[in-house]
Amino acid sequence: MNRITRTTALAAVVLAGATTLTATSAEAANGRVGVRETVCAQDLELRTEPLGARMGTLHHPETFLVERVSGTWVYGFAYGDINHRGWVQDGWFC
Amino acid sequence: MTRRPVFVLSALAFGAALTAGALTAGAPAAHAVEVPEHAVITCQSATLYENYDFSIPGPVNALRTLEAGNKVGHTRGAHPVYNGWASVQDFGPNDWGFVRIECLGGWGSW
Numbered sequence A: 001m002n003r004i005t006r007t008t009a010l011a012a013v014v015l016a017g018a019t020t021l022t023a024t025s026a027e028a029a030n031g032r033v034g035v036r037e038t039v040c041a042q043d044l045e046l047r048t049e050p051l052g053a054r055m056g057t058l059h060h061p062e063t064f065l066v067e068r069v070s071g072t073w074v075y076g077f078a079y080g081d082i083n084h085r086g087w088v089q090d091g092w093f094c
Numbered sequence B: 001m002t003r004r005p006v007f008v009l010s011a012l013a014f015g016a017a018l019t020a021g022a023l024t025a026g027a028p029a030a031h032a033v034e035v036p037e038h039a040v041i042t043c044q045s046a047t048l049y050e051n052y053d054f055s056i057p058g059p060v061n062a063l064r065t066l067e068a069g070n071k072v073g074h075t076r077g078a079h080p081v082y083n084g085w086a087s088v089q090d091f092g093p094n095d096w097g098f099v100r101i102e103c104l105g106g107w108g109s110w
Helices: A002-025 B004-025
Strands: A036-038 A044-047 A054-058 A063-070 A073-078 A084-089 B038-041 B045-053 B058-067 B071-073 B085-090 B095-100
Touching (some): A054 A084, A054 B045, B045 B085, B058 B085, B058 B095
Antiparallel strands (some): A036 A063, A044 A054, A063 A073, A073 A084, B038 B071, B045 B058, B045 B095, B071 B085, B085 B095
C-alpha cells in the first residue's frame, strides 16, 4: 500500500511539473504574417536561417515584422538594435 | 501485482516525455548549433558589442573588453562579418557578440 502511494505521488509530481512547464511556455504566442509583433522573450536570437548562424539578439519589447512562417521559424524584419531581416524561433511574441 | 509496476513506469515515462517536450519547446534558440571554429583575440584589447545595427550602420551595446589571448569562436565563411565586424562566441561567459575581424587569429590553436 505504501509502495502504491509513493509511486502514485511520484507520477503526480512528474505530471504536474510537465503541466506547469507547458503552461509557462504557452504564455508566448506565435507570429502572424504581416504583423509587427512584440518580442516577449528576454533574449531571442536572430539567425541567418533556421538553426543558422547568429546575427544578433532581440530583447523584449523590441519588435519583429513577420513576413514568412516556416515550421517553427519565422522570417522578417527585426526592429530595435538590429534593423535587418533574419530568422527567429516562432512562439516568443507577446 | 505484476502489472501495476508496468503501469506506474508507463505513467512516469509519459510524464518524463511531456517534461522533456515542454523544456525543448520552452528554450528559445536552444537548439544545438555546431561549435564555432576556435580562435583567440590578437589585438591588445577589443570591444565586444552585442549587436550590429544596420541602420547606423555599426555595432551597438558594448558588452565588455576582450584582451589578447581570450578564447573566442568564429567559423570563417559561415558566421556573419558585417563591414569588418565579426560575429563571435566569447568562450568566457559563453555569449555572442561582434568584434573587429582583424582582432581574430590563432585559428585552431586551442
